[in-house]
Amino acid sequence: MLKIYNTLTKKKERFEPIEPGKVKIYVCGPTVYDASHIGHARSVVVFDVIARYLSATGYEVVYVRNFTDIDDKIINRANELDIDTKELSERYIQEFYEDMGALKVRQATHEPKATDYIAQIIDLIRLLLEKGHAYEAGADVFYAVESFNDYGKLSGRRLEDMQAGARVAVDENKRNPFDFVLWKGAKPGEPMWNSPWGKGRPGWHIECSAMSAFFLGHHLDIHGGGKDLIFPHHENEIAQSEGAFGERFVNVWVHNGFVKIDQEKMSKSLGNFLMIKDILKQYHPEAVRLFLLSNHYRSPIDFTEQAMIEAETGLEKIYAFLERITQSAGPDTEGRNQQEQGELWEHFCETMDDDFNTARAMGLVFDTLRQLNRIMDEGTDATNGKKRARLESVRADLKRVGLVLGIGTEAPSYFFEQKKAKTLEREAIDKALVERLITERVQARQQKNWAWADQIRGELAAMNIVLEDRPEGTVWKAK
């Protein structure tokens, strides 16, 4: 039984899909005016795992993640660079796909751009005007927050409270300071579209209401995004969608916590934004996922070098295990994965059913690794009979779990080869040299010339190359 924490009710609730067997999810995607940072990665990875898990447990998932490709920040940035907004947004959409692809994020069912849905946006604004939730003021159209009784229900705010300490830009055209713009009248040099209210462009909040309605209808199962979007963005979406359509907009609101960098919030002023593409130069994409999924999605998470090194260490442990089990139980073939779902998968589902507890899921994975390593340590009879069946069954489950989390999905040999290649490049070492030194050391060991052997091992260690003398021979690994 799946339970999800709902921001609206501040409780974990049993999840009941609107249509049996089907889940409709909308997640707010990025405003594409700059490269994606680790905070974007968290949100996208968290909802990627949620969508994968729902699919894996039998739901038909319709997942929509938008791109905001028109807004003040985009216009400003485009002006700075002296290019048009389309060129700018397309560039960063492209980068977004590169970054998220590298992080092994699956594509959503639909990934619409706001500027492709101007007609739907205009229709929605027209409906809000008809229903008395919006008004024209000068060249702009505003949403009248006082016309919507439930305004503030998601963020737990009341208009009166907010007005007391209002830090909102005063706009003479607004009836209430919290009224927000649905349609902005055109300004010179800005992109514009025709509308019943003259040339202009949509406000930020309206696009999500319009696109979610277009792809998913008026009533969604899950709507997600970063915690910061609760107010005003999601509050405003509720006002728009429920105001326009007169029915409940979203059943479950899901919000992920922030990523901090060395205890500090990422911000423009601190200049500490960590971009995904830079992080990936240093760390394996699955290590980034492992790091992100090692905490509960609603908690803040602190990005530090130490945390990333630990994630890399953990990832290597997983691949070392996968490599070992391949030797012990034979190669991982298609047929073997058809096995029935076992205990590990069952426990994984229990854990994920509890508000997507990926941190505990990682604990399960490491626990399983230890148990199976012990079986393999016990001896060669692990290669036959009951033990082998157990190994194969758990491996199949581990693979299923890995496919939900997006961790441990590469062939172990590939993983280690990539790692070696990266280290060799970084340390500017010739692979042939490493292999020659190892051959030399094997000879030294055969002659029981331990001093020589140890000296060679020391030299390689200085190059970040670690040797393992296994019964079947010496292998090397890169740090």
Next chain:
RNA sequence: GGCGGCAUAGCCAAGUGGUAAGGCAGCGGUCUGCAAAACCGUUAUACACCGGUUCAAAUCCGGUUGCCGCCUCCA
């Protein structure tokens, strides 16, 4: 000022009433020529502090302290 969150071992972290998952680091051991890897053992009489409810609380309630987020563009 308004709203909300967090405080668990050296570090990270799960755990919302029944007696502390998991990871990293450390220490001892098995294995090894020695290592590495893996495994075994060990590491919080204890969950910020005070008080309360209960047979029973890290978990619920009240208070205190500290940290953080949102209220302005932000994942």
